[in-house]
Amino acid sequence: MSETTVAVLGTGLMGAPMARNLLDAGFGVRAWNRSRSKAEPLAEHGALVFDTPSEAVAGADVVITMLSDGPATSDVLFNQDVAGAMKPGAIVVDMGSIKPAEAKDHAERLAQNSLLYIDAPVSGGTRGAEEGSLAIMAGGEASVFEAAEPVLQAMGRPVHVGPSGSGQLAKLCNQVIVAITIGCVAEAMLLMERNGGDPAKLRDALKGGFADSTILQQHGERMTTGNFVPGGLSRLQVKDLDNALEVMAQANLRLPMAELTRERFDRLVSELDGGELDHSALYLELLDINGLRAES
């Protein structure tokens, strides 16, 4: 058993399996979730479950936040007194997806409380969280990254990409690629289907070639079987793409494909009621603009 204690704040679709992997790796886990019912099942696996985040972080060496966005994370850290309840020198590892500027702000404010911080958002979805195979993009001081690395390795493959905020910047790059790749896989699936081809054979044939990707194999299959149980939520793609475009707009730069993809995810969410569907449901938006109805 490790002597390192980890608090996990936010045990939803991603946080819960991540906490499970920490428990399996021998870490002591103290869990909190706004809806306590989502944290309760972790107790069976040895986690301590708390009613407030400040109770959960007491004595923890590492505090993982896995919350919906920057304001939610900031609220928990600073308004619900997590920062005040942590032991000096402990590390906040923010694994949620927030803006790079918010991550830098959190790093500065926590430093004033003698607390350390890395931003370490993830890619790989619920499957990656369950398998402990998440891509983890970490920004912050190298020494803090190294201190947190054994904890991160229990959940996936951490890479230190640069100073505070860099992890979130890398995550935005990740999301730009993921969102647009979903869009192009959707177009390929439609092109194949509407001309009498078999999308399953297509995915097999493309394995190992330049067009191959996890998204082609996993999300491509979701599109043709109509399985849009999340996974990654469509509405979060809009948030992530907005954040990427905002970072670029601040530098007077444009990302035309991200812009188009952002518009289409927004349409999926706002007009087609797809916000709670897996992001592979962008296929439904493609069907819709082509006057085709989803067959399910």
Add this chain to the structure above:
Amino acid sequence: MSETTVAVLGTGLMGAPMARNLLDAGFGVRAWNRSRSKAEPLAEHGALVFDTPSEAVAGADVVITMLSDGPATSDVLFNQDVAGAMKPGAIVVDMGSIKPAEAKDHAERLAQNSLLYIDAPVSGGTRGAEEGSLAIMAGGEASVFEAAEPVLQAMGRPVHVGPSGSGQLAKLCNQVIVAITIGCVAEAMLLMERNGGDPAKLRDALKGGFADSTILQQHGERMTTGNFVPGGLSRLQVKDLDNALEVMAQANLRLPMAELTRERFDRLVSELDGGELDHSALYLELLDINGLRAES
């Protein structure tokens, strides 16, 4: 040594290494290229090199065409009397990228000469051709595919996707994915670079996550190092995307991301003189629309 003799018509960037792999696998190879100088080096490895395609195909069991487009292939097959010079029952394996309708037409015309045909375009680029690891998408009769399969296996990983034309349809799907994925990797590289991040660390961090792909690793590196030696030519992306959009337009359907990507590759070729560059040079077009000059 196999007793199967293979004629290879078109020994350019792709065809030459494919012929090498056939020789290494023990097939007898008879080679022809319009510029004979590109076929000559194969003679050192045991190929017979001919001045005309009809001489090259004499006695061959399998005739591979690897030419620039449908009209070039049709010209060689029917105007330069390849069809007339082949032995009855031999198989034409068209591994170039042509339109699905052209592939169906070739199949029908060759059948009238008692010749067999599969369309079997590839993905994987010059590297895949050299390594014998091409994704090979084959359309045609199952029995013809099976007869040609040992030859195809010497060059990569063949998958039978359906009747004549299906291989070319799959290749169009492949190209839609490849072209758009290049575009999104370009946007991610620019987003990372312009905000002080390190694209090499980004590529490392994204390994194994949803954003990962051969294009991220290979073409992403080309973008940040400015190495646009082909590989896959930008001008061929315009041709392939045009073919994909044409197939869809015939069904009154739209692929909005393929349309945007087609416009941008066209601009790279027609305004930025990038037609002979690797398709990863779409990054230069992204720099250009952002008023940034390529630094090389």
